[in-house]
Amino acid sequence: MSINSNFDSFQSLLSVDGNINAIIIGLITVGLITIITIMAYSFENILRGNNSTVKRLIFEIIEGVVLAISMVLVQHIFKALNSGDMSSWFYATTQLTILLYSLYTMQNRIIEVMNIIAPVYIFGYRVVTGYNSYLLLFTASIVMLALTVIYIYRHTDLILSSQWRFIILQIMYGALWWAIIWPFHKFTPYYTINMVVGFVAYMYMIRYLAKWIRDSFKNYNNLSEKVNYDELTGIRNRASFDQVSKEVFKVYKNEPDVPLTIAMFDIDHFKKFNDTYGHMAGDKVLRHVATHFEHQLFHKTTRGQLFRYGGEEFIIIFRGLRADESSTVISEIRQELIQDPLDYNGQELNINVSFGVTELKDSDVSFRDLFKRVDRYLYESKDSGRNRITVENKTISFERS
Known part of the structure; x- marks a missing residue:
């Protein structure tokens, strides 16, 4: 009885640790999403006043670097929290969320390219050297993911204004990524469906957070215009x-x-x-x-x-x-x-x-x-x-x- 009690306590402790890890990753993700959002809208406001091609390119490069740093940061945090185990679906979901959210928010061609080449960079070498039998599936998934990313990049406003389009695109994006990952982890169909649903739900929460930040920026800009701009002429007052x-x-x-x-x-x-x-x-x-x-x-x-x-x-x-x-x-x-x-x-x-x-x-x-x-x-x-x-x-x- 004592042994069973101790075993139950041990399982409970592991569960608590898992929940704490999930909370830590969730908070870090929210922080990264907030930084990405504030940066994107700040750059947008600057470019609205002076849409220089050189300045836009510099901002796009900065956004690309910030996204890359965010991905690496999440990777290292997961390694530290999970003793080097990177097979967690939560880790993959977090990475996908940051990638896709950046595509929606930044409207940046560098981010578009990063979304397309990320799976090639992460899994391409492994497919070619040890998983040749999955090369056709991998290639087809990459092509479909690229088409999905290009569509999202070119129709962001339309997607964000339509609930069903948003859901369909999240499902397609998540499913294609899981198809790419599947040969290396052999998830069951049931588990894969759960992961896609979890990804869509995660994106929904992030979307509402982003909407709150975006509305806050809009209210701030409206207040700033009222305070700093002449109502009649539209120039600074x-x-x-x-x-x-x-x-x-x-x-x-x-x-x-x-x-x-x-x-x-x-x-x-x-x-x-x-x-x-x-x-x-x-x-x-x-x-x-x-x-x-x-x-x-x-x-x-x-x-x-x-x-x-x-x-x-x-x-x-x-x-x-x-x-x-x-x-x-x-x-x-x-x-x-x-x-x-x-x-x-x-x-x-x-x-x-x-x-x-x-x-x-x-x-x-x-x-x-x-x-x-x-x-x-x-x-x-x-x-x-x-x-x-x-x-x-x-x-x-x-x-x-």
Whole structure:
């Protein structure tokens, strides 16, 4: 009786250890999934503002490296928890979940390729050297898995929006992987079905976790836009400018060899648009000017950042450009604004702007010194007759420049 009792206690202890291991792996998987999700959405937000091909490639490589590290980390943790035994279905399910989840979340061709070549890398050598009789099954499974991965990559949004498509694709993906693994572990059909069902259930839990993270990001981005972006024009607002101006001053004040230029402008005789055509026309003028400058800044230089300071006043921060270089960009954009009048109820509204431009100097103790100077230059342009630009205390008419 005592021996049986001790044996039962021993089995109970093993069961507890197994449950603890499962909990540890589950928590680690959730942590990795969270890191992957945050990274994917952070990169997406960065690329939304500047979709550079080189930057996208760098981000895709980083995501591929993170996925590879995650797979290796899970492998080593399983080895440590299971004394080197890697035949657990939970281990395979965890690896598959991370691979497939990354494919859904990252929308990255490197991840797509990793999903296709992973089984070849893991099992290909073993099939060729010791399991020739399974070569046909292995090859067919790899081809079908590749087609499934390509379909998921190209139709991610459609799959995620359709419950039955999502379930079918998870079953196909899991079943094909188990078909690849089967020659090395000879699972029974019943056990294989249980593993596929477990994989689908695991993916469902991860999907809901990802949805929660994605919704949190969306809510954060919406809040960020409300706080940092002007509702009327869609560009960055005064609060954003106050924050950015402090940051750039700290950076560029300590880098005297790298220039920082600030330009301030407003719309000439803006009040006349409101008085003559109504406030809706004034709003359209503001949106037209903001959209024009933002688009043209993006096309001409990646170093200019536009803000609506208030009313009809706007500010551009040029990082790494001198005052004369910034003035050249400004003059070109202003000329294109003149050539693109606003059409309002069948009437062409010609819009002129006045500018002040100055560069950060060694004598500037704070950003306030720089701002006061550019504000003074703007008013010099306006006092001199408007439709002018004042650069470092030298006022030039746009018509003569």
